[in-house]
Amino acid sequence: MKRRDLAKSLLVGAAAVAATRAQAQAPAAPAPTGASRLAEVLRRGNVRIGTTGDFNPMSFRNPGSNEYVGFDIEAMTQFAADLGVKVEWVPTEWATLVAGIAGNRFDIFSGASVAMGRARTVNFSVPYLEAGTVPLASKANAGKFKTWESINDSGVRVAVSMGTVFHDQAKQHFPKATINAVQAPATGFQEVLAGRADVTITSNVEASTLAKRFDQLTVTVPGAEMRNKRPFAYVVPQDDVTWLNYVNTWVTLKRIEGFFAGLESKWLQA
Numbered sequence: 001m002k003r004r005d006l007a008k009s010l011l012v013g014a015a016a017v018a019a020t021r022a023q024a025q026a027p028a029a030p031a032p033t034g035a036s037r038l039a040e041v042l043r044r045g046n047v048r049i050g051t052t053g054d055f056n057p058m059s060f061r062n063p064g065s066n067e068y069v070g071f072d073i074e075a076m077t078q079f080a081a082d083l084g085v086k087v088e089w090v091p092t093e094w095a096t097l098v099a100g101i102a103g104n105r106f107d108i109f110s111g112a113s114v115a116m117g118r119a120r121t122v123n124f125s126v127p128y129l130e131a132g133t134v135p136l137a138s139k140a141n142a143g144k145f146k147t148w149e150s151i152n153d154s155g156v157r158v159a160v161s162m163g164t165v166f167h168d169q170a171k172q173h174f175p176k177a178t179i180n181a182v183q184a185p186a187t188g189f190q191e192v193l194a195g196r197a198d199v200t201i202t203s204n205v206e207a208s209t210l211a212k213r214f215d216q217l218t219v220t221v222p223g224a225e226m227r228n229k230r231p232f233a234y235v236v237p238q239d240d241v242t243w244l245n246y247v248n249t250w251v252t253l254k255r256i257e258g259f260f261a262g263l264e265s266k267w268l269q270a
Contacts, residue, residue, distance in 0.1 A: 036240055036242035036243055037107055037236075037237065037240045037242070037243040038240075038242050038243045038246050039242075041083065041085055041107060042083070042084070042085065044085070045085050045086060046080075046085050046086040046087065046088045047079070047080050047083060047085050047086075047087060047088065047107050047108065048088045048090050048105070048106040048107045048108075049076050049080070049087055049088065049089055049090060049106060049107070049108055049109070049110055050090045050091075050092040050097060050100050050101070050105065050106035050108070050109040050110065050235075051068060051072065051073065051076070051089060051090070051091070051092065051109070051110040052091075052092060052093060052094055052097075052110075053068055053091060055070070055072075055205075056070065056209050057070050057071055057205070057208060057209050057267045057268065058070045058071045058072045058073075058110075058111060058205065058267075059071075059072045059073055059110055059111070068089055070267065071111075071129075071263050071264075071266075071267040071268065072110040072111040073110065074263060074266075074267075075110075075111070075128070075254075075259075075260070075263060076108075076110050076111075078254075078259070079108075079250060082250060083250075090105055090106040092105070092106070092109070094112075097109050097112065097235060098118055098121050098122055098235075101121075101122045101235055101236065101237055102121055102122065102237070104237075107236070107243070108234055108235065108236050108247065109234065109235035109236075110234070111128070111129075111232050111233070111234060111235075112232065112233070112235055113131065113230050113231070113232055114127065114230065114231045114232070114233050118235070121238065122235050122236065122237065122238055123235070123236050123237065123238050123244050124233040124234070124235060124236075125233045125234040125235075125236065125244065125247045125248050125251055126233065126248045126251050126252060127231030127232060127233045127251075128232060128233060128234070128251050128254070128255065128260050129231070129232040129260060129264070130229045130230070130231055130232070131203050131204055131205050131229070131230055131231075131232055132203070132204055132226030132227055132228055132229040132230065133166065133169055133201050133202065133203060133204070133226055133227050133228040134201065134202070134203075134204045134207050134219050134220075134221060134223070134226045135148070135151055135199050135200070135201050135219070135220045135221055136188075136189060136192065136199065136200050136201065136202060136207050136210060136211070136217055136218070136219055136220070137192060137198060137199045137200075137217070137218065137220050138192055138193070138216050138217060138218075139215075139216060139217070139218045140216075141198055141199075142218050142220050144198075145198070145199055145220040145221075146220060146221065147221060147225075148173060148221060148225070148227065151173075151174055151177060151198075151199050152173065152174045152175065152176050152177055153176055153177060154176050154177070154178075155177075155178070156174070156176075156177040156178065156198050156199065157177070157178050157180055157196070157197045157198045157199070158170050158174050158177045158178065158179050158180065158188075158197065158198070158199050158200065158201070159180045159181075159182055159188040159189075159191035159192060159196065159197030159199075159200045160179065160180070160181055160182070160188045160200060160201060161181070161182060161183075161184060161186075161187055161188055162181035162182060162183050162184075163181075165228075166188070166200075166201050166202060167179075167181050169201060169227070169228055170201055173201075173227065180196070180197055187200075188200030188201070188202065189202070189210050189214070189217065192217065193214060193216060193217070199220070204219070204223055204226050204268060205268060207219050208267070208268045208269060223264075223268075223269075234247055234251070
């Protein structure tokens with residue numbers, strides 16, 4: 001099936017899902033004025049994608065070419081290709097991504113963690129990725145900490161950045177261990193590298209980058225066993241159910257096809 005035909009088929013399917021849901025709800029949500037964003041994107045021939053370019057390995061700039069690269073960049077490039085349109089990258093910042101969607105600066109944001117505060121103003125797609133917390137240790141000590149339980153032991157030193165969510169998680173998961181909360185600019189992984197700590201914990205996204213950057217470090221537990229999971233999803237406007245349904249349909253199909261699993265292996269495996 002040609003890309004244009006695929007886009008048109010998904011448009012019809014998304015509209016049908018939207019109509020069915022609207023009929024099932026009482027009272028029905030007010031219909032958006034004008035054409036859907038999906039129809040506008042197809043008419044325009046490009047999709048405006050907001051991205052920050054500062055979140056390695058999800059969205060960052062290649063130092064050599066200054067072009068955007070990363071997990072989210074590759075995914076959104078494929079999204080545009082399946083839609084049969086070109087990509088227009090719109091540089092933005094985390095603090096203004098909600099305002100950018102609400103103000104029609106871009107059609108979709110390249111991916112963010114789902115947060116209730118943001119959900120007051122924008123819609124989130126179905127999740128395409130689950131991020132979570134993983135332990136990071138030196139390769140020399142990795143064999144000692146193959147499970148979360150093995151870290152929760154007296155004599156084990158766990159370093160985290162003071163005041164972060166990982167500080168709270170360390171106290172929750174490792175009550176028997178010695179928790180060393182360091183102040184910025186010091187970090188938990190630096191303490192491990194310096195030999196002042198045995199383990200640190202951080203997001204699997206950051207851990208994959210750190211393990212590639214520092215050959216001495218490794219994630220000690222399988223990704224499937226990460227804790228404190230939180231979903232990542234695409235951010236779209238609240239007032240366009242057809243566009244949201246199209247994005248949800250695309251994410252669902254790509255997850256079933258293994259597309260996102262392939263991106264995880266490429267970008268997030270330490």
